[in-house]
Amino acid sequence: MSIRDxxxxxxxxxxxxxxxxxxxKPLGTTATQPPSGxxxxxxxxxxxxxxxxxxxxxxxxxESIAKDLQTWCGLQMSPxxxxxxxxxxxxxxxxxxxxxxxxxCNAKRQMPWCKARRHWTPExxxxxxxxxxxxxxxxxxxxxxxxxxxxxxxxx
Numbered sequence: 001m002s003i004r005d006x007x008x009x010x011x012x013x014x015x016x017x018x019x020x021x022x023x024x025k026p027l028g029t030t031a032t033q034p035p036s037g038x039x040x041x042x043x044x045x046x047x048x049x050x051x052x053x054x055x056x057x058x059x060x061x062x063e064s065i066a067k068d069l070q071t072w073c074g075l076q077m078s079p080x081x082x083x084x085x086x087x088x089x090x091x092x093x094x095x096x097x098x099x100x101x102x103x104x105c106n107a108k109r110q111m112p113w114c115k116a117r118r119h120w121t122p123e124x125x126x127x128x129x130x131x132x133x134x135x136x137x138x139x140x141x142x143x144x145x146x147x148x149x150x151x152x153x154x155x156x
Contacts, residue, residue, distance in 0.1 A: 041077055042085055049073050050082065059078055062086075062093075 003021065009016040012082040023030050040048070046069070053068055054060070060068070062079035069082070086092075102110075 041081055042075070046073065047085060047089070049075070049086055051089060054086060058140050059096070060089075 003014055003017050007017045010017070020030055026031070047073070049069060050065070052074075053065055062082045065073055066079050066082045069077065071144075083093075
């Protein structure tokens with residue numbers, strides 16, 4: 001009998017009949033076979049715990065995260081596994097961005113400059129040339145450190 005005849009006789013799709021026959025010929029059964037490859041070390045619960053741990057403190061090393069998971073959850077894994085799972089979740093090790101802290105003194109010095117430009121329109125900001133903006137930033141930094149006034153170049 002052909003696949004088409006079996007499909008018509010049993011009133012099921014041809015693709016289903018074809019799939020069953022394809023499975024039966026090499027294996028002698030239609031039961032679902034175990035998946036190939038090594039099973040994953042981390043389950044869904046372990047991945048959620050890993051994500052919570054990383055979100056709680058993003059500056060932890062893979063070694064300390066592995067130790068924390070061992071202590072809190074009983075999950076024993078290597079730092080390499082932790083890194084691989086984190087990469088899969090979208091977390092990557094990057095150096096922290098350096099952000100200069102604004103001291104109270106600098107904040108007080110910046111306030112008049114900011115207030116003077118608080119109501120500038122986007123058009124006024126567009127008229128400031130790139131070189132002028134760079135110069136403005138350099139002079140603003142010097143001014144904040146006690147140098148004096150700020151000059152800017154405006155395109156006509």
